[in-house]
Amino acid sequence: MKKKIHTLHTARLKNNCPTCFGTDGLEINFTQAEKETMFSTKPATDIEHTLYCHTCKNQIFPVNWTEDIERVFDYNKKIAETNKHYLKVKPLFYIVFIVAIVLVATTTYLLLPA
Template sequence: MITKKHLLHTAKINNNCPECFSTEGLEFSFSQEERENKLYSKASSDIEEVLFCHNCQHTIYPVNWTEDIERVYEYHKKLATPKNTSFKLKPLAIIIIVSDIIAIGALVYFFSS
């Protein structure tokens, strides 16, 4: 099973970094995982949020966020529209299902007479 990560939204923010106190370099990124195999693909309902400072090269965890960062996070979280989490069949699965239905129909037709 292959797992792909889709980037939903990124945003550079001008808040102070809790580690290096720089006002430049903080970036939010929102991503979502999608699991895929030969028969189907399905996106996860979980959205991963990461706050990274490009100035000090640290990931800032939510424990260290200030109230200002929390407010900016809530705003950008609304902008990150997730992919549809429904079950999506691939062409191979559709071919298998249709051929099974035809085979069962043929068996019922020939053995019912």
């Protein structure tokens, strides 16, 4: 099972970094994973987020966020558009499904008394 990660939204923030107090280095990323199997592809339901400061080269965890950062985070989370929760089946699924139907039909035709 493969896992792909798609970036949904990236934004540079003008807020102060809680670690180095710089105002031009914060960047927030919203990502979503996608699971791929032999038969289907399906995006994950949860959205991951990371806040990174390019000035001090540190990831800022939610424990250290200020109220301003949380406010901007909520705004950007609304902007981040998630991939629809779909189930995309691959051609192999259709082939296996049709073969199974043909097998069931032939066995019932051969086993039924005339």
